[in-house]
Amino acid sequence: MKAPVIAIDGPAGAGKSTVSRALARVLGFRYVDTGAMYRVVGVVAHERGIDLSDTTALGRLCDELDIVFEDRADGIHTIVEGRDLSTTIRTAAAGQLASKVSTVPLVREHLVAKQRAMGAAGGVVMEGRDIGTVVFPNAPVKVYLIASAQERARRRCAELAGRGEAADVAAIAREIAERDERDQSRAHSPLRPAEGAHVIDTTGQSVEAVVARLQELVASVCRA
16 A cells, blocks of 8 residues: 555644644655645735735746745745745735635646645645645545634734734734634535544644654555
8 A cells, every 4th residue: 555645624723733744754755735735825926026816827836936845954945836835825915815816716636636636645734724625525635624712813813923923812812703603605616514524623632642643544554
């Protein structure tokens, strides 16, 4: 049996990125952050002056961009056409741009094709909001991470503060609620647990504990 695709979905702040990166390293799998791909499209579109309502231009942009995730000693770096955009795409503004472009069906269509190509050979931990429902609905391991609203806002504030950005818990909580509404109500690929997904609440749990649980899930699939 070839190494499986592990699909990890969930809302912002549920712990997807931290858990997925750690799991990929433990398993020796590739890591793909699909949310970062939408952030890249939003940021680069903004840099190039592309109107976010111009779906044709956004589709072309998705095709043109070469996005690579490099696992380095200091973390995962998002490299776009030779540029390291790891820091740029993690700002609150980039998150809002990503939320907007992610509602464009043509953008999702083009990026889903890229994501499927990245995971075709297996041995990948892919995280996002529609991996188990759309990108790899037949993935043998599907996980949906959740956390309380308060916990998610706290984590996001800590992340921003760690980068020296101003962070207000109430404002972040509102942004998260707005993004949840957009993600869950969009007509194309709405955010929801995939059929057969293991729903795990990460509130109050350590990264190590969640990763250990996921390792057990992967091991059980590989033994089957």
